[in-house]
Amino acid sequence: GNxxxxxxxxxxxxxxxxxxxxxxxxxxGYPSLFWYVQYPGEGLQLLLKxxxxxxxxxxxxxxxxxxxxxxxxxLEKGSVQVSDSAVYFCALFNFGNEKLxxxxxxxxxxxx
Amino acid sequence: DAGVIQSPRHEVTEMGQEVTLRxxxxxxxxxxxxxxxxxxxGLELLIYFNNNVPIDDxxxxxxxxxxxxxxxxxxxxxxQPSEPRDSAVYFCASSLVQGAQIYGYTFGSGTRLTVV
Numbered sequence: 183g184n185x186x187x188x189x190x191x192x193x194x195x196x197x198x199x200x201x202x203x204x205x206x207x208x209x210x211g212y213p214s215l216f217w218y219v220q221y222p223g224e225g226l227q228l229l230l231k232x233x234x235x236x237x238x239x240x241x242x243x244x245x246x247x248x249x250x251x252x253x254x255x256x257l258e259k260g261s262v263q264v265s266d267s268a269v270y271f272c273a274l275f276n277f278g279n280e281k282l283x284x285x286x287x288x289x290x291x292x293x294x
Numbered sequence: 295d296a297g298v299i300q301s302p303r304h305e306v307t308e309m310g311q312e313v314t315l316r317x318x319x320x321x322x323x324x325x326x327x328x329x330x331x332x333x334x335x336g337l338e339l340l341i342y343f344n345n346n347v348p349i350d351d352x353x354x355x356x357x358x359x360x361x362x363x364x365x366x367x368x369x370x371x372x373x374q375p376s377e378p379r380d381s382a383v384y385f386c387a388s389s390l391v392q393g394a395q396i397y398g399y400t401f402g403s404g405t406r407l408t409v410v
Contacts, residue, residue, distance in 0.1 A: 214396065225298075225385055225401035226337075233395070271337070277394040280325045280344050286336050 184209045188272050188285035195262055195292055203257040203288050205246075205272035213274040215239075215248050215255040216282065220269045229257075229270070264292045298402035300386050306408045312374040315405045318367055319388030320398065328361055328371050329385040331404075337385075343369065344391070376409045383407070 189204040207213065214233045218226040230239030235250035244259045255272060272285040299318040307313050319326050327342040341351040343363045351361070358377070363369040373380055383406050389399040 275396045
């Protein structure tokens with residue numbers, strides 16, 4: 183079946199630090215991959231996505247590259263801000279399933 | 295587009311009472327999902343519908359929970375009777391699935407339920 187594994191949190195960084203949140207997946211075929219972000223008191227919002235191998239999704243300074251050879255979709259940002267403090271979820275969608283499979287989420291806190 | 299609309303935003307009820315949560319999906323979407331989120335268990339998928347038909351309700355915790363989707367623009371999640379352990383944030387999401395692609399998997403703002 184499909185599964186997503188994210189790095190355990192919480193992650194605490196100083197402002198302007200480099201961010202990596204690891205995500206690996208298990209799936210048959212060619213899934214689409216997503217990162218969602220949840221700010222305090224809000225629902226999950228789509229941050230970026232990639233639909234095929236070697237695609238790079240990007241948004242708000244965040245990037246993630248679909249690596250089929252390592253079954254990974256790691257989230258990166260070169261210089262984080264306090265406003266990036268949130269919970270980040272990696273997810274996949276596979277043909278034949280109408281739903282996304284989510285990871286457990288990684289809580290990120292940025293300190294000034 | 296107003297997005298996925300959930301009501302109420304907050305609900306406080308006494309143990310044993312019936313609770314009904316409501317969701318209006320994005321127009322044109324053909325799938326609807328109900329999730330529950332707690333600190334202990336994280337984000338859990340309770341049930342989802344495709345073209346108004348329940349497809350998988352294996353995440354519904356027990357018979358006290360029920361969900362309906364009478365038409366493409368409305369869904370309810372009901373808890374009867376409610377218990378303190380049902381306290382959580384309940385999210386509704388909707389999407390459009392066409393062939394091998396999924397579009398706009400969008401979450402509502404959630405209903406924070408507190409059962410006292």
